[in-house]
Every structure is written in C-alpha cells, then in structure tokens.
Amino acid sequence: MSAPVLMWAQGSLPSHEKPPGITVQMACSTLSGKSIGGAALTAVVVEAEKGTPSYCKVNGTLAPSLNFEIRLPDNWNGKLYYGGGGGYGGSIPPLSVPPLKQGYAEVGSDTGHQDDGMSAAFALNDTFAAQEFGSFAVPTVMSTALTVVTAAYGVPPARSYFEGCSNGGREALMAVQRNPTLFDGVIARAPAYNWVGFMGAFNRTAKALAAPGGAFSPAKTALLAKHVREACDGLDGIVDGIVANPAACTAELLNLRALRCAGGADAGDTCLSDAQLAVVNSWMNDAIFAGSHTYRSRGYNLTGNEDDPMGFGIWVSGNGDVAKAGQYLFQDTTVKYCLTRDPHADSLKYSPWDQHQVALYSLAALYDATQTDIRPFIMAGGKLIVWHGGSDAALSVNSTIEYVTKMEKTVGAENAARSTRFYVAPGVDHCENGVGPDRTDLLTALDDWVIKGIAPATLTAQKMDATGAVTRSLPLCQYPQYPRYIGPANSAEDAKLASSYVCTSPGGASK
Numbered sequence: 117m118s119a120p121v122l123m124w125a126q127g128s129l130p131s132h133e134k135p136p137g138i139t140v141q142m143a144c145s146t147l148s149g150k151s152i153g154g155a156a157l158t159a160v161v162v163e164a165e166k167g168t169p170s171y172c173k174v175n176g177t178l179a180p181s182l183n184f185e186i187r188l189p190d191n192w193n194g195k196l197y198y199g200g201g202g203g204y205g206g207s208i209p210p211l212s213v214p215p216l217k218q219g220y221a222e223v224g225s226d227t228g229h230q231d232d233g234m235s236a237a238f239a240l241n242d243t244f245a246a247q248e249f250g251s252f253a254v255p256t257v258m259s260t261a262l263t264v265v266t267a268a269y270g271v272p273p274a275r276s277y278f279e280g281c282s283n284g285g286r287e288a289l290m291a292v293q294r295n296p297t298l299f300d301g302v303i304a305r306a307p308a309y310n311w312v313g314f315m316g317a318f319n320r321t322a323k324a325l326a327a328p329g330g331a332f333s334p335a336k337t338a339l340l341a342k343h344v345r346e347a348c349d350g351l352d353g354i355v356d357g358i359v360a361n362p363a364a365c366t367a368e369l370l371n372l373r374a375l376r377c378a379g380g381a382d383a384g385d386t387c388l389s390d391a392q393l394a395v396v397n398s399w400m401n402d403a404i405f406a407g408s409h410t411y412r413s414r415g416y417n418l419t420g421n422e423d424d425p426m427g428f429g430i431w432v433s434g435n436g437d438v439a440k441a442g443q444y445l446f447q448d449t450t451v452k453y454c455l456t457r458d459p460h461a462d463s464l465k466y467s468p469w470d471q472h473q474v475a476l477y478s479l480a481a482l483y484d485a486t487q488t489d490i491r492p493f494i495m496a497g498g499k500l501i502v503w504h505g506g507s508d509a510a511l512s513v514n515s516t517i518e519y520v521t522k523m524e525k526t527v528g529a530e531n532a533a534r535s536t537r538f539y540v541a542p543g544v545d546h547c548e549n550g551v552g553p554d555r556t557d558l559l560t561a562l563d564d565w566v567i568k569g570i571a572p573a574t575l576t577a578q579k580m581d582a583t584g585a586v587t588r589s590l591p592l593c594q595y596p597q598y599p600r601y602i603g604p605a606n607s608a609e610d611a612k613l614a615s616s617y618v619c620t621s622p623g624g625a626s627k
C-alpha cells in the first residue's frame with residue numbers, strides 16, 4: 117500500500133472532495149488488458165438491468181489462485197466496499213446491489229480456492245490455501261484493489277469499508293484484529309469467529325441427532341417451536357411470532373419436560389422422546405473444549421422460530437436426516453480435511469472433539485478470530501458494527517454476545533462506546549430471512565459514523581416482500597436492549613410498525 121493511500125485510510129484527508137467523473141466505459145478502457153497491482157486484468161462493462169446500475173467488472177488472479185473481482189460504478193462516491201463471503205469460501209460473492217447503487221467501488225474474492233463453499237478439501241495438503249482462506253485473502257486483495265481503483269479513477273478511495281456475514285463476519289473481525297488500519301469501518305454480521313468451538317458444537321448436536329431415536333422430523337420441530345411460542349412470545353408485549361425478549365424466556369417458563377413422551381420412547385408427533393430431548397439439550401447448552409485456551413461455543417436460544425424454513429430444519433436437523441443438515445456438513449468436512457486429515461473419516465465417530473490438540477491449535481491459528489483486544493483498530497479511528505439475527509440456527513447469537521462482552525471489557529467501556537456498536541435483530545435467521553425484519557442499512561449507518569461522526573443509536577429494521585414493499589418494521593436496538601411493544605393491546609396492524617415499540621432493557625428500564 118502506498119503512503120498516500122494509508123493516509124486516506126486513516127482519515128487524515130478531507131472526506132468531501134468530489135471524486136472525478138469517470139464513467140464505467142472510461143474505467144474499463146483504462147484497465148482492460150493491463151497488469152496492475154500484481155494481476156493481469158480483464159475489464160468489461162456490465163449493462164444496467166432490473167434495478168442494478170451498470171458497472172465495469174474487473175477480474176484478475178493473484179498467484180497462485182486467488183481470484184478477485186472489482187465492480188466500478190458510474191458516479192463513484194470516492195469510497196471502497198469490500199464484501200466478505202460465506203462458508204468455506206471458494207467463489208466470488210455475488211454483487212451486492214445497494215453499495216453499488218450508492219456509488220461504492222465493490223471488491224470481493226474467492227479466498228484463494230475454487231469450490232462450493234461446503235468443503236475444506238482445499239486445506240488438506242495446501243497450508244497456503246488454508247492461510248489465504250483464514251486471513252491472507254482480504255489484505256492481499258485489498259492491496260491490489262486500492263491500486264486498481266486508483267488507476268481507474270485517478271485518486272485512491274477516501275474511505276474503505278468491509279462488510280460480511282457468517283464466514284464473512286469472521287473475515288470482518290479477522291481484519292479488525294490482524295489488519296487494524298486496513299479499513300476505516302467494518303460491519304461483522306453473524307460472525308463465524310470461534311471456528312473450533314462452533315464446529316465442535318455442530319459435531320456434538322449432529323451425534324445426538326444421529327443417535328437411535330434422535331432424528332427430528334419437521335413435525336417434531338413444529339411441535340417444539342409452537343411450545344416455545346406459547347411459553348415466551350408474549351414476554352415482549354405482543355404475541356407476533358417473535359420472542360424478542362429471550363432473557364425472560366427462562367427454563368422454568370419453557371418447561372420442556374412437558375413435551376416428553378410418556379416413558380421416554382417416541383410416541384408420535386405430539387411429544388419428544390428422550391433421544392430428541394437430548395438433541396434439544398445439546399443445542400441449548402454451551403460446548404466447551406480443552407485447549408491451550410478453551411474453545412467455546414455458547415448454547416442456542418429456543419426462539420419459537422425453529423420451524424422457519426431457513427431455521428433449525430436446514431441447519432440442524434436436516435428435516436429428519438442429519439446428513440443433510442448444514443451444521444453436520446460443515447463439521448464433517450472439518451473433521452475429514454482439517455482434524456483427521458483422512459477424507460474417509462466418520463465425523464460422527466470422532467470423539468472427543470478435543471482429542472487432537474495440535475490439530476485444534478492449527479485450526480484455531482488459521483481460522484479463529486477470537487482476539488478481544490482491538491485497541492489498535494480503535495486507536496486508528498476504526499468503527500465496528502456487530503450484528504446478529506436473534507433466531508440464527510446456524511451460529512449462536514450467544515457466542516457473539518460473549519465476544520462483544522469480552523471485547524468491551526478488554527478495551528474498556530469508553531473505547532467500546534466511541535468505536536463499537538452491537539445489534540441483535542429479533543426473529544431473524546442466519547444473516548437474513550426469518551419472521552423478523554431482516555433489513556437494515558448498516559453501511560449508511562457506518563458511513564455516517566466514519567464521515568460525519570454521527571454514532572449509530574437505535575436503527576430501524578424492515579421486512580420486505582418479493583416486490584420490495586415493506587411489510588413490517590421494528591426498532592433495531594443496541595444489545596442488551598430489545599424492542600418492547602407499547603402499542604394497543606393485541607393489534608396485529610400496530611405490531612407491524614416500528615413506532616409501536618421502544619428499545620427496553622431486559623430488566624425493564626427503557627430509553
């Protein structure tokens with residue numbers, strides 16, 4: 117990175133200089149066929165269609181096999197947006213339309229290998245590929261992207277932001293922790309930051325599901341979800357299908373024993389067998405494993421949204437076949453290609469999770485983003501927004517709560533308050549979807565914070581139908597606050613409006 121770029125990235129230059137009026141045709145013409153930033157570039161104009169503006173699509177490869185894409189808009193706003201990817205990487209994430217519409221130059225990569233995102237096979241015999249996926253890809257591609265964007269527009273980006281969810285959320289925290297001056301602002305959503313811990317939790321719950329009688333059919337999942345809603349939905353002031361105040365949903369209120377089949381053996385869709393209750397138990401309880409430091413994944417909340425199409429069924433139970441569940445598949449490929457290095461290993465027989473300390477240490481060194489001392493990022497002026505869906509069945513919101521809580525303690529309350537924000541979106545599944553409103557313009561909130569010094573407070577979350585019409589809204593409250601309904605009793609219409617809620621602490625005080 118050149119010195120001027122570093123100065124811009126640290127915010128020492130005015131932010132309101134008007135970027136040059138370079139069209140997508142001009143940008144592509146400048147870059148096409150050139151070798152810039154260590155890569156031979158292709159550059160083609162993608163015409164506007166269906167609400168997506170035209171852009172110059174720039175592709176290149178950094179040796180040996182790190183493929184990246186840069187999307188350059190008309191009316192560049194002078195800023196760069198790096199979007200993270202999901203799973204085990206392997207492909208360039210799709211275009212994110214909102215940042216492009218706002219004039220950002222967008223950047224993404226395949227993290228250095230090519231696969232479907234569900235396989236860790238790339239890591240078996242290629243430590244460099246594992247390192248690229250773990251932490252090298254983002255700073256490596258950023259170095260090239262800054263050079264390419266500067267070549268296209270004549271000036272470097274005035275600000276650079278990173279946003280990602282799931283593995284992309286992990287990449288976000290990894291950048292904050294290891295490359296603290298790379299981005300001016302970072303959005304980490306549902307971060308998969310505790311790789312060793314959550315993979316171990318996935319393994320434990322998958323074994324419970326695979327045990328005799330443990331399989332969870334959709335009917336069993338629906339039974340569980342309905343039971344939870346009946347116990348806890350109203351604790352936030354409105355029965356609306358969202359348990360927005362999980363802290364009040366205690367084990368006593370949940371009373372899961374009431375679901376037990378008489379005698380403990382499966383007796384149909386109106387009860388849970390002991391083997392199925394053991395699955396719920398594994399799901400809800402913390403998973404803690406021995407190591408040079410302990411590896412952890414916090415238990416999941418029962419939310420009453422287990423029966424959502426993108427919830428417990430696809431991520432945990434596999435709708436009756438655990439081998440089809442997302443959690444099973446991720447832990448299985450991790451056991452095969454990272455822990456045993458045996459592609460034929462049976463992950464359901466791999467026990468205990470912490471049996472091979474060297475393998476766990478290696479996995480953590482590559483992929484864990486658990487470092488809580490982010491003062492270098494804060495001292496450089498960086499701003500961090502953390503977000504997690506309240507009914508995320510893939511990664512536990514409680515693990516993210518634990519990270520943020522430890523981080524705040526490590527950096528101190530004052531540093532945390534001036535540089536970090538944490539939001540939980542009730543009723544929202546992994547990264548998006550769910551009963552709850554899942555859309556918030558976090559990028560604009562971050563940009564206003566970085567550029568104008570306007571720190572985000574309560575934001576608004578919206579749910580949209582297929583046509584883009586807003587069907588529901590809620591305040592997006594800063595954790596530990598939750599949106600408490602204060603509208604007319606039992607009004608389904610008022611329940612759809614953010615104005616019917618006030619952010620409230622679980623203990624009762626609101627602001």
Ligand SMILES: [Ca+2]
Nearest residue numbers: 349354356358
């Ligand atoms: Ca509710």
